[in-house]
Amino acid sequence: MHRTLSLAVAATAVAVTAIPGGPVAATPDAVQWGPCSERATPQKAALPPLECSTLKVPLDYRDPDGRQIEIAISRLASKVPSQRRGVLLTSPGGPGITGLGYPAVLVGSGLPQEVLDSYDLIGFDPRGVGRSTPVTCDLTPEQQARGNVPPYAHTAADVAREAPNARAVAEQCATSRTAWMLPHTTTANTARDMDRIRAALGEPRLSYLGASYGSYLGAVYTTLFPKRSDRVVLDSNLGPGGYDVTAMRLLARGMEDRFPDFAAFAAARPEYGLGTTPEQVRAKFFDLAERLEREPVQGFDATWFRGVTFDRLYSDADMPLVARFWQALDAGQAPPATPAFPDMENFMAARFSVICGDNRWPQTVRQYQRNVAVDRLKYPMLGGATAGIGPCAFWPDERVEPPVRIGHRGPSNVLMVQNERDPGTPLAGAQKLRRAFGKRATLVTADQGGHGVYPFGPSACANDAATAFLTTGRHPSQDLACATEPSK
Secondary structure (H helix, E strand, C coil), X not given: CCCCCCCCCCCCCCCCCCCCCCCCCCCCCCCCCEECCCCCCXXXXXXXXXXXXXXXXXXXXXXXXXXXXXXXXXXXXXXCCCCCCXXXXXXXXXXXXXXXXXXXXXXXXXXXXXXXXXXXXXEEECCECCCCCECCCCCCHHHHHHCCCCCCCCCHHHHHHHHHHHHHHHHHHHHCCCHHHHHHCCHHHHHHHHHHHHHHCCCCCEEEEEECXXXXXXXXXXXXXXXXXXXXXXXXXXXXXXXCHHHHHHHHHHHHHHHHHHHHHHHCCHHHCCCCXXXXXXXXXXXXXXXXXXXXXCCECHHHHHHHHHHHCCCHHHHHHHHHHHHHHHCCCCCCCCCCCCCHHHHHHHHHHHHHHHCCCCCCHHHHHHHHHHHHHHCCCCHHHHCCCCHHHHCCCCCCCCCCCCCCCCCCCEEEEEEEECCCCCHHHHHHHHHHHHHHEEEEEEEEECCCCCCCCCCHHHHHHHHHHHHHCCCCCCCEEECCCCCC
């Protein structure tokens, strides 16, 4: 089983993409669109078909004519040429998640027609992922089953016991057949790939809609290329450091922010037998976790229990599923089956490549022991796991460049949308990114829970602000707090 926390046009133009101090990149090829393979973009018949293509981009932008890798891209073209104003590059987040099918997902999730008329929607698999040149860490099935967040550490000894597993994964990544990609599989280089996509599509500027880790990717793009970014919507925002050790530890705060929504849901439905008050439901969480650590139920242990609970709280629609999981485990029965995560090995390898390569993480076991001791008390539901030790502690020291510093220089063309109770990218991180952007950004918060605002969430106030910005360029004159809206 997978024990993982969330994770889940024809003109040629010259790309003047450059690393500071590096040479100008070469001219990319024109895009030749064709049908997407079913494996590349599996989608329901009711959703619009996409076109696909691939681009060659430099592995290392300091050597633009050197070794090349492939980036897979997709398109859903506007059907109203008179209203089309450009391209809208999209990202569902990650890192490690395919984005080729994301334009169709957005359509199926209710992206307004005026946005579809205004843009060609572009999806892509970032470097290292899926149909783009993929990375691997040669992870065994057992390593994949352990997931990308360590087991909950109750003591310093628990952290020390996990360290060899983390070191083994890091060493496998560093010696795999794609180890040559590691120093270059970074957010900054993915942003440069985005600018290659823009140039290959013949567009002078690029609009962008990215969620979760995609918020950081968009922030890096508009920082590196402020004059080439048009309208930038960042949804469910990481802090200005991206997926660093701070963001990983912040997941535990996100769980605490979000859990009261589920506790109220379960308490109002006594048929689940999880408690009749939110306090009783919270107590049931710790009771189940403790019991499953002592004795798993048919292979389902406490790590799986915490991970699935966290993942499924990303959406209000999954709350009944979480309640049924708990109900089954409480009765000593196997819970309902969950779908397997597709290509778990590539997801985990690409994720580790980016988060470990973007930033330097603490490198001593003792530091993780300290972090766990703090977070286990502050955020007891998840803090002993998200503060624990992982492969980034043992990652190779080689770094091509320092992380991109998000700042306030550039046009005021960034709209941030954020749920107040987001488990995966908590509001506290979004507020830090907002401060880093300064005058460049406007923040719209929605008084709702879950991961993902636009167009997935029920807040008409937040959704309308994003639609207006993408279609007219207008955004609120100051940060906007959208109140809770009555259920329809």
